[in-house]
Amino acid sequence: MKAHARGVELDCDAIQIFNQSPRMWKPTSWKEPDIDEFRSLMDGGPIESVVIHAVYLINLATKDREMRKKSLTSLSHALRMGDAIGADGVVVHPGSTLKEPLPASLKRVGQAIKQVLGESESCRLLLENTAGAGGTIGRSLEELYELVDLGGGSKRIGVCLDCCHMLASGFDIRTDAGLGQVMDDFESHLGLDRLHCVHVNDSAVPLGSNRDRHEYLPDGELGEAGLSAFLSEPRFEKLPALLEKIGDDPDKDREQVATARRLRKKGLARRKRRARR
Ligand SMILES: [Zn+2]
Secondary structure, three states: OHHHHHHHHOOOOEEEEEOOOOOOOOOOOOOHHHHHHHHHHHHOOOOOEEEEEOOOOOOOOOOOHHHHHHHHHHHHHHHHHHHHHOOOEEEEOOEEOOOOOHHHHHHHHHHHHHHHHHOOOOOOEEEEOOOOOOOEEOOOHHHHHHHHHHOOOOOOEEEEEEHHHHHHOOOOOOOHHHHHHHHHHHHHHOOHHHEEEEEEOEEOOOOOOOOOOEEOOOOOOOHHHHHHHHHHOHHHOOOOEEEOOOOOOHHHHHHHHHHHHHHHHHHHHHHHHHHHO
């Protein structure tokens, strides 16, 4: 409810929420009236889309039985919550190999995806690309393609692209053309109908550094050029664009939302000028 109110106050049209504390396993159960209240808030607009971010602790690739059980239980719970509140999807970081061989790890993620989809109704599961730190899975488009396949290829499996993670994992998306090439690959291998939201963060660390360090827009390595390219990419049109370095200070939040809108305009104008030439 608070996230919704804050979203309205900040003039957002999409919000991302945690269905519970993101760094704890203990689920928060939303009571029926809470769900009804949330749904009625969404009905009236102006927020058109809500996406749930799953708990950070989840590792769908783990071999550890206890950890796997907790991960799957938590993700199933988030998906059922997504069903209940009519979310556009649940975003999850696929997990980490923890030094186990990659192919078997990917398979375990695939099985986990099948299981959690089986335990929920219709909410989408959105795999987020990662910065590629340690053994994290989802650093390349190939890994994301493979996970969609191994998860059974259901229409409910989608992708969330985070531009900060893209840069950190080695995609040079700091120009319209650079991002365009990556999206050509995405489009031809996976199809745009798998893409359901984007995360808009600047990166405190450089291209290919494989670290996950969000920065305020446009103070990081993506900067004005990279972020204006990302926010104006035609294939992202109509997708929820979610800022994640937000929530600490209302004034800063307002400024960040305004900056995102300004950078989008800037990118659109640049693309238009180029098309005219
Ligand atoms: Zn993200």
